Amino acid sequence: MIHPQWWRDAVIYQIYPRSFMDANGDGMGDLAGVTERLDYLAALGVDALWLSPFYRSPQCDAGYDVADYRDVDPLFGTLDDFDRMLAGAHERGMKVIVDLVPNHTSSEHVWFRQALASPSGSPERARYMFREGRGEHGELPPNNWQSIFGGPAWTRIDDGQWYLHMFDTGQPDLDWRNPEVREEFENVLRFWLGRGVDGFRVDVAHGMIKQPDLPDWDGEQVMVEGGNRGPMWDQDEVHDIYRRWHRVLAEYGDDRMMVAEAWLKPERVIRYIRPDEMQQAFNFDYLMAHWKADELRNVIDRSIASSSEVGATTTWVMSNHDGVRHASRLGLSDPGARPQKIGAEDEQPDEALGLRRARAIIMLTLTLALPGSAYLYQGEELGLPDHTTMPDRYRQDPGFLRTGGEDGGRDGCRVPLPWRADAPAFGFSDGAAAEPWLPQPVSYARYAVDIQQDxxxxxxxxxRRLLALRRDYNLGRGMLVWHVSPRDDVMRVSNGDITVVLNLGSAPVALPEGQVIAHSLPEAAGGRELAGNAAVWLLS
Incomplete structure (x- = not known):
């Protein structure tokens, strides 16, 4: 019997649709491609799928600029394709979470087109953050806020007013104090819940409400220690929205969920997962932790303690579509550092060492060994690194384009997956003549699914082995017990009958008593010693 609160210990696999599988041969992944690979995902052993946006969109930010929240973009198929994919996932026992982008719409959304065609002070403009400019003739932006993607967060239109866009100019921010906006998104939730989706990943969940007077902000707001700061983030009124959404989900039973993308300090994040709001929030502290035993332990303890204060389980994630893959980060001279991107002119990771560490850390993370829920990013089960030498001419990320290449550039982690080593586009596309929307490095041949399958x-x-063991030993609902470690660079922790030993150093370490039932590398547990940059599971 599946527990109604299935998310509390689920392993959830993130699908970036444009890069997962291309079924129609146009070089762009699609929903039919996801359906084609559902057996692969079921065999992997995941409990749920999270799909990044597939809605109708001009694609100025890879679909996070939504023009129609109730339709599928033709790039990815049709609503019928979505329904077939959803039914196929459910038939195989997998839940489906869809991405919801409520902070902003596309500038091509019908509402924004109506706003541009309507006068200042009209109901159409009141759906967005339009303001008069400063200066003698309103020629200056209303405040000094900067876009996450670089440059001013304001754009002036022909009649002299300015609109706010915390991201790209094609992503105008909605005014969430407007009741019409709130009602519309509650109806969007019902549209997808009615089709049978099991949950929502809420994009920029902490950004929908801004301080009413929109004051200047001279501090850092992005990627600072402890998360985003400033009058554009984490305002108390945002929780009213999620309490209402919680009630909407409850209309469809007690097995629907939401997970928040909120880059905040743990004590602020837990306010989003109180019993009457969302069910989960991403644990970005863990994603950003370095390859250091004391730092990892502190993050783990703090995360579990914070979540337990509100009766929730925490989440564990190492990679997603917004940053350098952990197999590459862990191969840097400062392993675990989180650069905005790794390009051809940057330090190149040690690919073999990064993969070795990636295989070891996955044995520690909740993904496979800690109580709670876990999120895998497509391709990490193959050990995929970033495309770290991608020529700049191929990059499409708006952060890269808006800063002239100085910042951003998430394209390296979004490269299409390799399915067959000797096929065009490594089997990503069924069309032999189609070029993938982003180029794949030649190294992806050795990571292809068909090479690794057997x-x-x-x-x-x-x-696959660890996910099966995780289920067999019920690790997602266990409890951690830390053990005294023989060295500062070695971690020992038990969850029920399983003890994880992770050696973050380079020198071997003696193993405690217990039967080795899984190891990160074949040579990692020769005799009773654990090699460096490796991990084992011991059965007591």
């Missing part, structure tokens, strides 16, 4: 020591086989 290889017992491959990264794919490791993930």
């Amino acid at each position: 290889a017992p020591d491959s990264t794919l086989s490791l993930y």
Whole structure:
């Protein structure tokens, strides 16, 4: 029997649709491609799928600029394709979470087109953050806020007013104090819940309400220690929205969920997962932790303690579509550092060492060994690195384009997956003549699914084995017990009958008593010693 609160210990697989599988041969992944690979995902052993946006969109930010929240963009298929994918996932016992982008719409959304065609002070403009400018003739922006993607967060229109866009100019921010906006999104929730989706990942969940007077802000707001800061983030009124959404989900039973993307300090994040709001929030502290035993332990303890204050379980994630993949980050000279991107002119990771560490850390994370829920980013089960030498001419990320290449550039982690080593586009596209929307590095051939499928020591086989053991030993609902470590760079922690030993150093370490039932590398547990940058699971 599936527990109604299935998300509390689920392993959830993030699908970036444009890069997962291309079924129609146009070089762009699609929903039919997801359906085609559902058996692969079921065999991997995940409990749920999270799909990044597939809605109708001009794609100025890879679909996070939504023009119609109730339709599928033709790039990805049709609503019928979505329904077939959803039904196929459910038939295989997998839940489906869809991305919801409520902070802003596309500038091509019908509401924004109506706003541009209507006068200042009209109901149409009141749906967005339009303001008069400063200066003698209103020629200056209303405040000094900067876009997350670089440059001013304000754009002036022909009649002299300015509109706020915390991201790209094609992503105008909605005014969430407007009742019409709130009602519209509650209806959007019902549209997808009615089709049978199991939950929502809420984009920029902490950004929808701004301080009413929109004051200047001279501090850092992005990627600062502890998360985003400033009058554009984490305002108390945002919780009224989620309490209302919680009630909407309850109309469809007690098995629907929401997970918040909120870059905040843990004590602020937990306010989003109180019993009458969302069910989960991403644990970005863990994603950003370095390859250091004391830092990892502190993050784990703090995360579990914070979530338990509100009766929630925490989430564990190492990679997503917004940052350098952890197999590459862990191969840097400062392993675990989170650069905005790694380009051809930047320090190149040690690919073999990064993969070795990635295989080890997955044995520690909740993804496979800590109580709570876990999110995997597509391709990490293959050990995929970023495309770190992608020529700049291929980059499409608005952060990269708006800063002239000085910042942003998430394209390296969004490269299409390799399915067959000897096929055009490594089997990503069924069309032999189609070029993938982003180029794949030649190194992806050795990571292809068909190469790893039946290889017992491959990264794919490791993930499958660990996911099966995680289920068998009920690790997602366990409790952690830390053990005294023989060295500062070694971690030992138990969850029920399983003890994880993670050696973050380079020198071998003696193993405690117990039967080795899983190891990150075949040579990692020779005899009773654990090699460096490796991990094992011991059965007591």
